[in-house]
Amino acid sequence: MSSSRSRFVQRAAIVILAAVGAALPQIVIAQGDALVGKWILVPERSKSTPGPARYKEMTITFSAAGKGFSKSIEGVDAQGKAVKGTAEVVADGKAHPVTGMDYDSASWNNVSPTASVYTFDRRRTTVAVGTRTLGQNGKTLTYSERAVDAKGKQQGTSVMFFIKEGVDLASLAPPPGAAPPPPAPIVVPPPPPASSPDEDAGDAALAAGNDDEAIRLYTAAIEAPMKTPRLYYDYISRGIAYIKKNQTAEALKDFEEALKLKPDDLDARFRHAGLLVQQKQYEAAIEDYTKFLEADKDAMDPNRAMALRLRGFSYNTLQQDVKAGEDYMAACMINPMLDVCS
Numbered sequence: 001m002s003s004s005r006s007r008f009v010q011r012a013a014i015v016i017l018a019a020v021g022a023a024l025p026q027i028v029i030a031q032g033d034a035l036v037g038k039w040i041l042v043p044e045r046s047k048s049t050p051g052p053a054r055y056k057e058m059t060i061t062f063s064a065a066g067k068g069f070s071k072s073i074e075g076v077d078a079q080g081k082a083v084k085g086t087a088e089v090v091a092d093g094k095a096h097p098v099t100g101m102d103y104d105s106a107s108w109n110n111v112s113p114t115a116s117v118y119t120f121d122r123r124r125t126t127v128a129v130g131t132r133t134l135g136q137n138g139k140t141l142t143y144s145e146r147a148v149d150a151k152g153k154q155q156g157t158s159v160m161f162f163i164k165e166g167v168d169l170a171s172l173a174p175p176p177g178a179a180p181p182p183p184a185p186i187v188v189p190p191p192p193p194a195s196s197p198d199e200d201a202g203d204a205a206l207a208a209g210n211d212d213e214a215i216r217l218y219t220a221a222i223e224a225p226m227k228t229p230r231l232y233y234d235y236i237s238r239g240i241a242y243i244k245k246n247q248t249a250e251a252l253k254d255f256e257e258a259l260k261l262k263p264d265d266l267d268a269r270f271r272h273a274g275l276l277v278q279q280k281q282y283e284a285a286i287e288d289y290t291k292f293l294e295a296d297k298d299a300m301d302p303n304r305a306m307a308l309r310l311r312g313f314s315y316n317t318l319q320q321d322v323k324a325g326e327d328y329m330a331a332c333m334i335n336p337m338l339d340v341c342s
Helices: 003-021 031-035 197-207 211-223 231-244 248-261 266-278 282-295 302-317 321-334
Strands: 037-041 047-049 055-065 068-077 082-089 096-099 105-110 115-122 125-135 140-148 154-164
Touching: 055 082, 055 154, 082 105, 197 211, 197 231, 211 231, 231 248, 231 266, 248 266, 266 282, 266 302, 282 302, 302 321
Parallel strands: none
Antiparallel strands: 037 055, 037 154, 047 154, 055 068, 068 082, 082 096, 096 105, 105 115, 115 125, 125 140, 140 154
16 A cells, blocks of 8 residues: 555544544533643653653643644653654644654544544654543543554554643542553555556545545546446545535445445444434444444454444433443443543
8 A cells, every 4th residue: 555545544534533523412621621731741651562651751732823722842752852842733634734743744633522533744644643532521631642654554552641730640530450542543444456547536636635526536437337446445535525525415325335345344334333423313323333343353442432432422312321321331441531431
C-alpha cells in the first residue's frame, strides 16, 4: 500500500468516527470549557511500548483561539532533550501546523463530548494516530497513541496521563488494573486490486479534499460496463466522500452496497452501524452492532468497546435501559476512559 493510500485510509476512519460522534448525547462536561488551562504529565501513570517512556516531563497549555485552541508544549524527552512546541488545535478534520515537535501538522475530530481522535503527520505522511480523552469531570487528560510507519504498520504505542494544574493526584480515583488500551485501531485494509484511471483519479481527488470530483469519478467507475476487482473500495471511498459532504443517506447506501460485496468485513460493518446511529435508525444500528460483536473474536478490541458504547446508546434511546446499562458496563471493562465510564 502506498503512503498516500495508507494516509487516506487512516483519515477516512477518523472522518467516520467523527460523524458518529455527532449523534452522541451531551451528557458530560464539554471539551471546550475543560481543556483550557495547564496540564501536567504524570510519568508514573504513563507508559510506552517499547519503552522507555517518551517524556520525563511535559506540560501542555490550551488557550481558546478562533474556532479551536492554541496549544503550547514544554518538556523533557527520554534522552533529556528539551522539547518546546506550539500547535493549532481545531476539530475540523483538516491538517493544522505544528512547530517544535517531531511532526509538523495535526488534524483533529471530536467523537464524543470527552474524546477526540487525531493524526500527526510529518512531511504529509502520517506518523501517529490516537485518542485524547478527558476524564474525572475534566481533571485528567489521557493521550492514547499508536506510532505508525508510512504503510500504516504499528511501530509502538504510548499512553500519556495528565492532570490539570491545581488538581491533587491523590484525590483522583486510582488507575484501572491495566493502563487504558490504545485508541481504536485505524483498520487498514489490504492493498486494493488493480485500479482503473477513474479510480486512481478518484483516490487523488478524495485525498486532496475535492469530494465532488471524487464522487463523480467513483460513480463513473461503479457504473462502468466492465467492473474492476476493487468495486468494494469504490463504494467505501464514495461513501466517505459523501460523509465529508454531510450526505449521510447517500453514504449509508454505499456502505450497504459494500457489505453486499463483503458481508464479513468487520470494518465496513462497524462504519455502517455508525452511520445508522447518525441517521437515528437505532433498531437497525443495534442489529448491525450485534452482528459486528458476534463476529469480532478479539475480546479486548477497542473497536468492540465503541460498538458496545454506541449499541448501548441506541438501546438507551429506545428506552431499553437494562440492555443499555449492560452494554455500557461491558464497554467500560474494555476501555475505562470512555465518556460513560466516569
